[in-house]
Amino acid sequence: MSLSLRRGFTLIELLVVLAIMASLLTLVVPRYFQQTDKASETVLKHNLVSMRDAIDKFYADTGRYPSTLEEMVERKYLREVPVDPVSGKRDGWQVVSPEGGSGVYDVKSGATGNGSDGKPFSDY
Template sequence: MNRRGFTLIELLVVLAILGLLLSLAAPKYLHSVDRAKEAVLAENLRITRSAIDRFHADRGRYPSSLEELVARRYLRTLPVDPLLDSATAWRLVVIQDEEGASGVVDLKSRAPGVGRNGRAYAQW
């Protein structure tokens, strides 16, 4: 009698090996995703802060909003906070000048938690 197929034992051994491999690979994958989100957050903050500084150097005042940076082509699009997956979740640091006009001087993330560097995301 010549039968084709796998026995139950063979299938269980293969599933056990796959489970072991996944249990080793999944944490490393999730850790690398978190590292990538932190890197994107740091880069978006750096680029946007640089655009705010260039705007201030060119115009002698701070932008009234992040949308003004996009409208005046200092940024292509609004930066996205990768931890919250939103372009509108930023906490803007606003000051008022002598004439009473307000402007955005900095932005911070509203994401809860602490990064790999030990600092809260809200303090980056």
């Protein structure tokens, strides 16, 4: 009496497993991309708060606004000009000058599009 034992998976079993995995991925992948977009917005807001705080400290110390963001790095108010996480550029920041003057009064994102709250990124 010889029993031939075959071990392995049939094609039907493999197809069922792949179908289950595909249906689970259709639920997970959209949530993943929503979370990465939300994380980029959070980092953008944090970078803007940090740069605005550095601008205020620069003004308090020198009595004038910095002429460029690079001047703030040279004078050690920032370690480096942060990357705009939405646009992916370090030089994409929109610089707002004070009324009737020159320099960096405020910084805004140069990214196009809107955030999860519907506001344009340039309004953060």
